[in-house]
Amino acid sequence: MTLTPEDKTIILDSIRDIPDFPKPGIVFKDITTLLNNPRALSTLMNHLTERYLGYDLDYIAGIDARGFIFGSILADRLGVGFVPVRKKGKLPYTTVAEKYSLEYGFDEVEIHIDAFGENGCSLEGEKSKVLLIDDLIATGGTAKAAANLIDKVGAHCVEACFIMELGFLKGREGFSAPVYSVLEID
Ligand SMILES: O=P(O)(O)OC[C@H]1O[C@H](OP(=O)(O)OP(=O)(O)O)[C@H](O)[C@@H]1O
Numbered sequence: 415m416t417l418t419p420e421d422k423t424i425i426l427d428s429i430r431d432i433p434d435f436p437k438p439g440i441v442f443k444d445i446t447t448l449l450n451n452p453r454a455l456s457t458l459m460n461h462l463t464e465r466y467l468g469y470d471l472d473y474i475a476g477i478d479a480r481g482f483i484f485g486s487i488l489a490d491r492l493g494v495g496f497v498p499v500r501k502k503g504k505l506p507y508t509t510v511a512e513k514y515s516l517e518y519g520f521d522e523v524e525i526h527i528d529a530f531g532e533n534g535c536s537l538e539g540e541k542s543k544v545l546l547i548d549d550l551i552a553t554g555g556t557a558k559a560a561a562n563l564i565d566k567v568g569a570h571c572v573e574a575c576f577i578m579e580l581g582f583l584k585g586r587e588g589f590s591a592p593v594y595s596v597l598e599i600d
């Protein structure tokens with residue numbers, strides 16, 4: 415279940431740095447090179463599958479846009495539902511929304527009110543257990559807004575999972591759920 419140092423290196427080496435994207439001074443972590451590397455992607459997804467098999471999850475909520483990719487693969491592997499947390503104005507049914515700030519601007523995310531069942535509960539009235547996932551946590555603004563949405567619709571965010579954490583931005587501080595990052599950059 416724990417990643418070996420070799421496994422971590424395979425995943426880390428597959429992610430590329432793009433300086434000055436989308437703004438001068440930002441070093442953008444590009445995960446497209448992880449996605450097109452089958453060895454790195456399966457090393458990552460095998461690890462996440464093993465980690466979350468024992469969590470008895472009901473749903474995986476993936477953050478727009480790269481959280482959709484990792485979240486969908488993991489949801490299928492675990493046999494649970496996938497829920498998209500989308501940027502404002504994209505979801506067709508009734509939504510709840512949260513505004514947030516990030517390393518390079520402001521944005522707003524939304525979720526369908528019934529995404530995790532009526533009032534966020536199963537038919538038996540239990541709060542749905544949700545894993546939140548995204549490619550990266552920087553300031554934590556996006557993921558904290560997404561976790562608030564899970565809470566607002568009545569479900570329970572059991573953990574927030576990221577492929578990469580920019581530790582120096584301290585995004586995990588004050589998070590309402592446990593935070594797990596596969597790779598941490600100091
Ligand atoms: O921790 P934070 O400071 O909130 O930043 C992390 C967010 O930034 C990136 O997405 P981005 O906002 O660039 O959106 P995109 O997926 O539409 O490119 C990344 O995929 C996270 O969702």
Ligand SMILES: Nc1ncnc2[nH]cnc12
Pocket residue numbers: 440441442443444516517550552553
């Ligand atoms: N440096 C970065 N690379 C990729 N996504 C990000 N989101 C916020 N900061 C980022």
